[in-house]
Every structure is written in structure tokens, then in C-alpha cells.
Amino acid sequence: MADDLLSRVTDPADLHQFSEPELNLLADEIRTLILDCVSEVGGHLAASLGTVELTVALHSLLRSPRDKVVWDVGHQCYAHKILTGRRDCFAGIRQYGGISGFPCRAESEHDVIGTGHASTSIGYGLGLAEAARLAGHQDGTVVCVIGDGALTGGVAFEALNNIGHMRTPMVVILNDNQMSIRPNVGALQLYLNRLRLDPTLTRLREDIERGVARIPGIGEKAYALGKDVKESMKALIIPGMLFEEMGFAYLGVIDGHDIKAVREALRQAIETPRPVLVHVRTIKGRGYEPAEARPEQFHGTGPFHIGNGERKRASAGTTFTEAFGDALVRLAEQDERVVAITAAMAQGTGLDRFEERFPDRFYDVGIAEEHAAVFAAGLALGGRRPVVAIYSTFLQRAFDMLVQDVGLQQLPIVFAVDRAGLVGDDGPTHHGAFDLSYLRLIPNMTIMAPSSHVELQHMLRTALALDGPAALRYPRGLAAAFDRPEQLEVLEVGRGVVLQEGRDVALIGAGTGVGIALAAAERARAAGLHPTVVDARFVKPLDTALLDELAKSHGRLVTIEENALAGGFGSAVLEHVAGHGVEVVRFGIPDAFVPHGDRERLLDDIGLTPEAVAAAVTGSRVGLAHAG
Numbered sequence: 001m002a003d004d005l006l007s008r009v010t011d012p013a014d015l016h017q018f019s020e021p022e023l024n025l026l027a028d029e030i031r032t033l034i035l036d037c038v039s040e041v042g043g044h045l046a047a048s049l050g051t052v053e054l055t056v057a058l059h060s061l062l063r064s065p066r067d068k069v070v071w072d073v074g075h076q077c078y079a080h081k082i083l084t085g086r087r088d089c090f091a092g093i094r095q096y097g098g099i100s101g102f103p104c105r106a107e108s109e110h111d112v113i114g115t116g117h118a119s120t121s122i123g124y125g126l127g128l129a130e131a132a133r134l135a136g137h138q139d140g141t142v143v144c145v146i147g148d149g150a151l152t153g154g155v156a157f158e159a160l161n162n163i164g165h166m167r168t169p170m171v172v173i174l175n176d177n178q179m180s181i182r183p184n185v186g187a188l189q190l191y192l193n194r195l196r197l198d199p200t201l202t203r204l205r206e207d208i209e210r211g212v213a214r215i216p217g218i219g220e221k222a223y224a225l226g227k228d229v230k231e232s233m234k235a236l237i238i239p240g241m242l243f244e245e246m247g248f249a250y251l252g253v254i255d256g257h258d259i260k261a262v263r264e265a266l267r268q269a270i271e272t273p274r275p276v277l278v279h280v281r282t283i284k285g286r287g288y289e290p291a292e293a294r295p296e297q298f299h300g301t302g303p304f305h306i307g308n309g310e311r312k313r314a315s316a317g318t319t320f321t322e323a324f325g326d327a328l329v330r331l332a333e334q335d336e337r338v339v340a341i342t343a344a345m346a347q348g349t350g351l352d353r354f355e356e357r358f359p360d361r362f363y364d365v366g367i368a369e370e371h372a373a374v375f376a377a378g379l380a381l382g383g384r385r386p387v388v389a390i391y392s393t394f395l396q397r398a399f400d401m402l403v404q405d406v407g408l409q410q411l412p413i414v415f416a417v418d419r420a421g422l423v424g425d426d427g428p429t430h431h432g433a434f435d436l437s438y439l440r441l442i443p444n445m446t447i448m449a450p451s452s453h454v455e456l457q458h459m460l461r462t463a464l465a466l467d468g469p470a471a472l473r474y475p476r477g478l479a480a481a482f483d484r485p486e487q488l489e490v491l492e493v494g495r496g497v498v499l500q501e502g503r504d505v506a507l508i509g510a511g512t513g514v515g516i517a518l519a520a521a522e523r524a525r526a527a528g529l530h531p532t533v534v535d536a537r538f539v540k541p542l543d544t545a546l547l548d549e550l551a552k553s554h555g556r557l558v559t560i561e562e563n564a565l566a567g568g569f570g571s572a573v574l575e576h577v578a579g580h581g582v583e584v585v586r587f588g589i590p591d592a593f594v595p596h597g598d599r600e601r602l603l604d605d606i607g608l609t610p611e612a613v614a615a616a617v618t619g620s621r622v623g624l625a626h627a628g
Contacts (some may be wrong), residue, residue: 048078055079072121074102084110098596116429119153152366164247200390260618269500325350349389373401392432420473421562426598437567449511461488494541502532521608
């Protein structure tokens with residue numbers, strides 16, 4: 001299809017000149033461009049296909065950046081990027097040096113805030129609206145777009161509660177596609193199902209609106225005072241209007257793929273001098289049959305064939321995530337106390353097999369990591385052995401609970417911290433750069449970093465045998481041939497392993513740092529040196545006896561970790577050997593947010609490579625710009 005309309009869009013305000021039939025054609029062109037590009041480079045396809053018409057409708061009415069559009073999470077922002085001056089560079093989305101797959105303030109004035117985590121848009125929006133009021137700039141509109149999955153996050157309800165109290169005029173669009181990464185769960189989803197599916201409720205609302213107009217002495221005044229009065233009067237009669245009870249005028253349910261209907265609802269919402277929630281129903285993957293049929297597979301996808309939706313590059317071997325899932329099922333078969341918890345990511349964390357095998361012992365709490373940690377604490381108090389599988393970047397959201405409700409209580413909960421380290425194309429909001437730093441400072445917490453699938457399986461067995469909290473952190477992907485031990489062993493807590501005996505320099509790796517250490521040692525041996533190589537295994541407690549021995553017999557210790565240098569594994573080693581007279585060189589992630597791109601390219605950029613470590617072994621300072 002020729003992109004005649006899209007080529008006329010250099011600014012989102014250009015959409016104001018288009019007729020509604022042209023806007024529909026424009027939506028088709030945008031959808032084609034998204035499909036063509038994402039099929040080549042991968043990305044968050046299903047959510048963005050589902051919001052094409054909604055995005056076109058928004059920008060056809062608003063004047064960004066005067067009017068603010070805040071996208072929750074940002075998975076659905078591709079059409080927004082295309083319409084805000086990034087069409088020509090869209091083909092490089094999520095690629096090294098290209099545009100981000102999420103809203104990014106550094107890219108465009110139309111990206112109000114950089115997002116990547118869920119449930120924050122409404123709070124941002126309230127702050128923006130109040131800042132404009134205080135500055136006397138009340139001619140702009142603030143619109144927050146949040147999905148029904150993100151609405152399960154507690155911070156979203158905190159913001160709704162605050163807005164309902166303040167009655168700040170702004171618009172919240174609930175993009176209801178019945179999914180986050182997989183079908184949503186919980187009481188809120190049941191409530192939205194009722195609004196979405198019950199035709200009698202829609203008819204009842206319409207009947208009441210017509211009836212209000214006919215009430216002598218009231219109806220005419222209600223209409224004269226505006227839409228918010230009518231909506232409030234309907235809320236008095238219709239039970240279960242959750243959002244109206246929270247202080248919002250409610251409009252819905254609107255077909256999110258009907259541009260005319262969405263524009264009409266948005267006009268009403270913008271004109272209403274109080275908070276309004278517009279409930280739109282959309283279909284994830286809209287317009288592309290494989291994504292509509294399998295939206296969970298196209299939430300975040302690699303390159304694929306448009307014809308059938310099949311991946312172009314299938315991963316070979318078993319990932320750390322898959323090895324974890326296999327081991328957990330084995331251990332749950334042996335111990336009925338074992339239960340598993342996910343925050344809306346059963347497949348992504350490898351818990352889908354557990355869910356299938358033990359449905360009564362599996363819990364999906366939705367996008368609510370804080371609740372997942374506290375819920376696990378309650379299960380542990382009740383005698384269960386909870387395993388909470390969460391990506392490193394999202395576990396950050398539960399930090400207070402990790403301290404107060406887990407560590408302080410010394411509860412036997414296992415945190416399977418997936419996606420630790422650099423994750424590549426998703427960029428700084430998704431890199432697992434900080435978990436060793438924020439977990440290590442919590443008393444009573446045991447922290448393990450497996451360097452292989454086999455170690456991961458033994459460490460999970462070890463964690464479940466402890467009487468206190470434990471975390472094991474492992475990377476995304478890194479598929480390899482699967483080695484399934486006949487028996488899963490309980491490791492001696494706080495004991496590292498010397499993999500290669502040497503002298504002068506000791507390379508001490510944690511997790512993926514072990515592979516780098518081994519490769520660096522091979523390069524050093526080619527230069528006639530013989531470094532010692534150690535797999536630390538435990539970040540907390542450290543193997544202090546081994547460290548003392550290494551500090552006495554080696555002049556230099558080199559620590560290697562895929563975590564922030566500040567407060568991480570290397571810092572722990574440095575703290576312990578201070579005063580031993582040994583030099584410590586630390587390799588890790590620098591004090592900066594690492595951008596998106598191919599993982600190996602990013603590791604090279606920050607100097608976390610065998611070549612850089614080998615330079616430290618040979619005494620050269622080449623490549624040590626990012627070492628501490």
C-alpha cells in the first residue's frame with residue numbers, strides 16, 4: 001500500500017486536516033509499517049497493533065506537546081512514535097543506536113516521560129495537570145493511556161484515589177484488551193468483563209440518560225450543566241460503577257477500533273471539567289491474524305515471517321529460564337509445600353509448566369510485584385515454601401517488602417530473579433543491573449548466582465532447603481545443551497569453587513562473570529600467564545575463607561559481575577579484603593543507564609569482556625575504563 005497519507009504527516013497536528021475516512025486509511029498505513037518493520041527486527045507487536053486507531057484518534061484531536069499523552073508501560077507506543085516524527089527511523093527500533101521501543105524523553109518532545117514499567121501513567125498525569133494549574137497554564141489537556149493489565153498495579157489505584165479526591169480535570173483512557181502479556185486475572189478483570197460483555201448494562205445507561213432528559217425541572221438543567229452531571233446521576237442508579245464511585249465520570253465501553261466513536265468520546269471527556277475515564281475495548285494484535293490468535297507470543301517477539309507468524313530465528317538449546325522451570329517442577333513433585341507465584345509472567349519466567357502440573361499450587365497475582373512478595377510472606381507463615389519468579393527489573397518495585405516483610409521476618413521464600421544483567425533490545429528500563437546491590441544489603445538474605453544450568457538447578461534445591469529468604473539471579477536466554485542432573489543437591493552455603501589453580505592474579509566471577517573469567521584466563525595463558533579462576537557461586541554470604549586465602553597468595557583479585565559496580569559483588573569482595581594489601585580490580589556495569597541494543601555489543605561498550613579482563617591480568621590498563 002502506498003503511504004500517501006503517512007508521508008504527509010511530519011507533526012501529529014497534521015492529523016487535524018484529515019477527514020475521518022482518511023484517518024481510517026492512515027491507520028491502515030501505520031499498521032502495515034509496524035508489521036513490516038517489527039517482522040524484521042522484533043519488538044512489542046501485539047499491544048501496538050491494538051492501539052493504532054486509538055493513537056490516530058488522540059492525535060487528531062490533541063495538540064502535542066502542549067497537550068500531554070502519557071503511555072503506561074509503553075508497549076503500545078509504536079503508532080505514537082510513527083506520528084511524532086520518527087517514521088523514517090522506525091525500521092531501526094530497539095536496534096543499537098536506533099530509537100527506543102518505549103517512550104523516551106531524549107528522543108522527542110512528544111514523549112512526555114520515559115516508561116517501561118507498569119501502572120505509573122495516572123500518577124504522572126496528575127502531577128502534570130497540577131503543575132500546569134499552579135503555573136496558570138490550564139489550556140492543555142492531560143491524557144493517560146493505561147491497559148487493564150497495568151490497572152491491577154496498586155500504584156494506579158493510589159493515583160485514581162488521589163485524583164478522585166482532588167477532582168483534577170484530566171482524562172484516563174482504559175485500554176481494555178483483556179490481557180497484559182497473557183489473559184488478566186483478578187476481581188478487577190471480572191468487573192471489566194461485566195462492563196464489556198453485558199449489553200443490558202449499556203442499554204440501561206442509555207435508557208437512563210434519555211429518562212433524565214425527560215424529568216420535569218431536572219432534565220433540562222442536567223443537560224445544561226454538562227456531561228459530568230448526567231454521568232453522576234446515572235452512577236446513583238447503576239450499581240457497581242467503580243470508577244464513578246472513585247470520582248470519575250465514566251464513558252464506555254467504546255469500540256477502540258472505531259475512530260469516529262473514540263473521537264466522540266474523547267471530545268466529551270476533554271470538555272468535561274472533572275476527571276473522566278474513557279473505557280475502550282481493543283483487540284491485541286488487531287489486523288494481523290497470527291497476533292490476534294496468539295497475542296501472548298507476539299507481546300514481545302523476535303523477527304518473524306509475516307505470512308505465517310513463525311519466528312525467523314528459533315533459539316537452540318535450553319535457556320536458564322527453562323532449566324529453572326524444569327527443576328521447580330521436579331522439586332514440587334517431591335515437596336507438596338512448594339508453591340509458585342508470578343506477577344503476570346508465567347511463560348516469561350518459566351512457570352507455565354508448573355501451572356500446568358500443579359494448578360492448585362500456582363498463583364498469578366497480576367502486575368502487582370509488591371503484593372506478590374507480601375502474599376508469599378503469608379504463604380510462608382502458613383507453612384508453604386513459596387517460589388516467586390520475577391524479572392530483576394520488576395523485583396525492584398517490591399524492595400520495601402523484601403526488607404520489611406521478608407528479610408526482617410526471616411521467612412523461607414525463594415526469589416527466582418530472571419533477566420539479571422543486560423537484556424538487550426528492551427534497554428535501560430528492563431536491564432537487571434541492580435539486583436545484587438539491592439538484595440545484598442538485606443539482612444538474612446542468601447544470594448546465589450549460577451554460572452550454568454546445572455548450578456541453577458542445584459541452587460534452587462539449596463534455596464528451598466533454607467530456613468530464611470534466598471534469591472538466585474540468572475540471565476535471559478544464553479541457551480545451551482540441557483544437562484539434567486539425576487539428583488539435585490543441596491550446596492554448602494557460602495562456598496565458592498576454584499575452577500583453575502594459578503598464581504599472581506585471581507579471576508573471581510559471579511554468574512555470567514564466570515564465563516568471562518574463563519575466557520580471559522585462556523587469553524592470559526596464551527601470553528604465558530596462569531591466573532586462578534574462581535566461581536563465587538554465593539554473593540551472600542561470601543566465601544570469606546577462600547577470599548582470605550586468595551588475598552594472601554595473589555597480588556591482584558579481579559571480580560567480574562553483570563551487575564552495577566556500586567554495591568555489587570565486587571564491592572562485597574573489596575569490603576572484605578580491605579587491609580589485606582591486595583589490589584582489587586572490579587568489572588561490572590558502570591554508574592550509568594545502559595542503552596538498548598545487542599547484548600554482546602553493550603557488554604563490549606562497557607568493557608565487560610574477556611579481552612578487557614585479560615588486560616587486567618597482564619597488568620595493562622587498556623580497556624579498564626569501566627572497571628573500578
